[in-house]
Amino acid sequence: MSKTDGEKEILANALANAQSQTLAVRAGQSRTDEDEHSExxxxxxxxxxxxxADAAARFSGDVDGSVYSRYTNPTVRNFxxxxxxxxxxxxxxxTSSGMGAIMSLCxxxxxxxxxxxxxxxxxxxxVTLLNNFFTKFGVEVSYVKLTDLDGWRDSIQxxxxxxxxxxxxxxxxxxxxxxxxxxxxxxHTILFAVDNxxxxxxxxxxxxxxxxxxxxxxxxxIDGQGRCLGGAVVGSTEHVEPVRNLVRAGGPSMSPFxxxxxxxxxETLHLRMKAHSDSAMAIATWLESQxxxxxxxxxxxxSHPGHVLAKTQQSHFGGVLSFRVKGDxxxxxxxxxxxxxxxxxxxxxxxxxxxxxxxxxxHSRLSPEARATAGITDNLIRVAVGLESLDDLLIDxxxxxxxx
Ligand SMILES: *Cc1c(COP(=O)(O)O)cnc(C)c1O
Numbered sequence: 238m239s240k241t242d243g244e245k246e247i248l249a250n251a252l253a254n255a256q257s258q259t260l261a262v263r264a265g266q267s268r269t270d271e272d273e274h275s276e277x278x279x280x281x282x283x284x285x286x287x288x289x290a291d292a293a294a295r296f297s298g299d300v301d302g303s304v305y306s307r308y309t310n311p312t313v314r315n316f317x318x319x320x321x322x323x324x325x326x327x328x329x330x331x332t333s334s335g336m337g338a339i340m341s342l343c344x345x346x347x348x349x350x351x352x353x354x355x356x357x358x359x360x361x362x363x364v365t366l367l368n369n370f371f372t373k374f375g376v377e378v379s380y381v382k383l384t385d386l387d388g389w390r391d392s393i394q395x396x397x398x399x400x401x402x403x404x405x406x407x408x409x410x411x412x413x414x415x416x417x418x419x420x421x422x423x424x425h426t427i428l429f430a431v432d433n434x435x436x437x438x439x440x441x442x443x444x445x446x447x448x449x450x451x452x453x454x455x456x457x458x459i460d461g462q463g464r465c466l467g468g469a470v471v472g473s474t475e476h477v478e479p480v481r482n483l484v485r486a487g488g489p490s491m492s493p494f495x496x497x498x499x500x501x502x503x504e505t506l507h508l509r510m511k512a513h514s515d516s517a518m519a520i521a522t523w524l525e526s527q528x529x530x531x532x533x534x535x536x537x538x539x540s541h542p543g544h545v546l547a548k549t550q551q552s553h554f555g556g557v558l559s560f561r562v563k564g565d566x567x568x569x570x571x572x573x574x575x576x577x578x579x580x581x582x583x584x585x586x587x588x589x590x591x592x593x594x595x596x597x598x599x600h601s602r603l604s605p606e607a608r609a610t611a612g613i614t615d616n617l618i619r620v621a622v623g624l625e626s627l628d629d630l631l632i633d634x635x636x637x638x639x640x641x
Contacts, residue, residue: 569615
């Protein structure tokens with residue numbers, strides 16, 4: 238057996254056994270005639286044809302082969318296949334951003350008169366997209382607290398077509414019961430989509446727990462170093478194909494350059510997610526012991542109401558945590574401004590740790606009542622723990638504590 242045949246056999250075995258770390262490094266690669274070891278970057282918008290008959294055959298789909306990079310690009314396809322393998326899915330379509338993925342999913346699967354039930358605790362732009370734009374086309378939206386299973390059951394209407402959640406939630410780390418929601422969705426032939434951005438397939442596999450669709454903002458942990466925007470819709474061929482057709486026609490396609498960055502990002506995803514999680518766990522535990530801290534929200538803590546459920550869905554608890562300082566908004570701002578290592582930015586999933594005041598930034602568009610219901614108090618701070626040394630991060634947070 239040749240070396241390359243051996244390589245194929247190892248990949249087939251990893252796929253059969255869902256050996257995710259091997260898939261993260263090996264799945265989805267298609268070598269060119271140059272036999273390059275690292276994945277090739279096809280930075281091209283179009284492709285040449287051998288002759289007119291070849292052009293006609295590729296356009297008609299009678300023969301495989303790329304036509305134009307809005308439809309297919311080999312580097313983007315490599316990324317899609319690797320991510321699909323890691324999520325245990327048949328297929329994946331990459332998009333220009335996480336929001337591009339959510340928009341494309343909804344455009345492809347919903348029609349005027351349909352109804353979405355969305356977790357109240359999802360990413361802010363998701364709420365803006367659904368409320369300000371999909372409602373213009375006659376799509377109804379209801380919001381339910383992520384953890385309120387009775388609320389989800391009660392919100393189902395005859396026209397409900399989609400359940401949409403994010404778990405764990407941002408910034409309070411609430412945990413949605415993927416198995417229970419998928420059973421409920423199944424009973425009513427409702428499509429169930431899980432935004433897996435905070436966990437990534439390294440920590441959580443929503444499809445194996447019953448979800449139909451996984452959404453990603455690759456911008457976060459899949460890149461992992463804060464460089465590129467991208468997203469993905471992952472699931473069965475039946476569910477992904479309509480989204481692929483929408484992306485081809487509508488154009489929110491992923492740039493090949495970004496796909497190449499994400500493809501390489503996936504190779505280190507497991508190691509990074511474990512490191513983010515370990516440091517976040519240590520920081521959450523330390524914060525919980527501090528006199529000046531009122532409450533800490535991290536599903537890894539035994540004190541967190543979602544802890545037991547999270548342990549059944551996730552292999553680790555991820556890099557994002559939040560906490561309330563004893564004091565008001567001014568105290569929270571003083572804390573944030575005292576840190577020197579951790580960056581003041583709204584992004585997360587970066588090697589660089591970030592800190593933000595949700596009430597006046599990521600959640601500032603919510604009404605004060607909606608913020609109060611969601612638990613986004615003025616003394617709440619969110620930290621997305623990066624890959625710096627834990628000691629330096631603790632010293633930095635101590636600078637914040639010292640201001641209280
Ligand atoms: C950032 C984010 C998105 C949106 O992704 P973009 O790549 O910024 O468009 C969606 N969901 C979650 C949970 C996010 O954190």
